[in-house]
Amino acid sequence: MTVGVWILGDQLWHNQAALNRTDDESALPVILIESWQQVQQRPYHQQKLVLIWSAMRHFAEELRGAGCQVTYTTSADFETPLKAWIQAHAITELRVMAPNDRPFLRLIQNLQLPCKISLIPNNQFLWKETEFRDWASSRKRLLMEEFYRASRQRFQVLMDGNKPVGGQWNFDKENRQPPKGKLNTPKALWFEPDAITQEVIEQVKSLSFPTYGNLEPFRWAVTREQALQVLNNFIEQRLPTFGPYQDAMVTGEETMWHSLISPYLNIGLLHPLEVIQAAEAAYLEKKLNLNSVEGFIRQIIGWREYIRGVYFYVDADYFQKNWFNHTQPLPEFFWDASKTDMNCLHQVLTQVEGSGYAHHIQRLMILSNFGLIAGISPQELENWFHSAFVDAYDWVMQTNVLGMGLFADGGVLASKPYAASANYINKMSDYCGGCKFDRTVRSGENACPFNFFYWDFLARHREKLQSIGRMSFILANLDKMSPEELATIRQKAADWHLRSQ
Helix, strand or coil: CCCEEEHHHHHHHCCCCCCCCCCCCHHHHHEEEEEEEHCCCCEEHHHHHHHHHHHHHHHHHHHCCCCCEEEEECCCCCCCHHHHHHCCCCCEEEEEECCCHHHHHHHHHHCCCCEEEEEEEECCCCCCCHHHHHCCCCCCCCCCCHHHHHHHHHHHCCEEEEHHHHHCCCCHHHHHCCCCEEEEEEEECCCCCCCCHHHEEEEEEEECCECCCCCCCCCCCCCCCHHHHHHHHHHHHHHHHHHCCCCCCEEEEEECCCCCCHHHHHHCCCCHHCCCHHHHHHHHHHHHCCHHHHHHHHHHHHHHHHHHHHHHCCCCCCCHCCCCCCCEEECCCHHHHHHHCCCHHHHHHHHHHCCCCCCHHHHHHHHHHHHHHEECCCCHHHHHHHHCCCCHHHHHHHHHHHHHHHCCCCCCCCCCCCCHHHHHHHHEHHHHHHHCCCCCCCCCCCCCCCHHHHHHHHHCCHHHHHHCCHHHHHHHHHCCCCCHHHHHHHHHHHHHHHHHH
């Protein structure tokens, strides 16, 4: 029997399950495939393509350096090169670590190959799918906070026996400060493209199918060594003051104190356990502020593990959910930031065009919030998110965008819709100061679209929103509005959609 290993583009880890199931890894034939068909499924950000292909090529070189028999190929599809490789190496069993995306799992299951295909359980996460299912199956609500506490206890992270270090589980109230005065933000760690990356950049420049965003400057890490440098830089320079302003948004500040490691976690260059251990060790050894360390660890051991678990726990038709029946088309400015006069959207979308990145509040409270209150189709907006971000995958974006951002699942993830007017944006950013629209006006000529869409959203869905307890106070404010002003607001929302079509 000859075993071969197929390594997928988001499984670039030497200890990944399909690769480390033998004492002699170098004896295994290994294949990595760049598929043109795969990357034409949507107009991906050009920097996402460079990141994945360059990281794959660097990983292939590392495996060759370790003595592995590596085949690296570019093809229209996956099946054709797999068949040729299987025949050339007389492979009788093809091992693949189970993919994180359902569509790719179906692709593997539908391959017609002349050998056995063995799907090895994925080990790039802390919770196995079966373990999450066991946790979730006995609960009426899949509350992330409960999962987070269970994760902390299970892996003994920031724990003092059975109690959380510091006497409480989270420090959200300390981590939601608005940006005030001059913020001394640390510089992000970026990298110059090497010869392999430059070759990939030239390849992406020559593509004939639609893509999104700016290709250069390309500054992302493409190797584990570089990804570890980014992690270490975060722990040393950014984590000590990460907490207080992690929700803040400032013009010209693309990264603030955020870690910038999600692209590397999602393709295997970093493992969540080593990230968590590095943050906890910094807290213990350097006496860092607990609110910063806990807030960061919660993003990894709590939210990231949670959304991946939910993705495989819910039914396969989750991507079709549309609780509010929103059907408005995605505005053109999501693909071209120059086409919006709303400064907050212009700032964030310009940033995404340039790097394929925006931090979590920019994604939730600017991009998703607008999509929610404006009634944009959840599926169209999720497709854009999947196309636009360097860290985007099916398991990432379906739960984050459809569930958390748009409440399209009716409350599987979130306890209420994350809908907000310009008041929130003004509080947590400086975007409103440079905008042509008036953040204080909801029905006048220069009214901020976030204002009239917000109140229109509440009015449109009042009956459904009444069933959500946390919305009662907000709906009471809606009831205080005069019928005349509400009618004006709703007409402005309708007119905006007509003009944008």
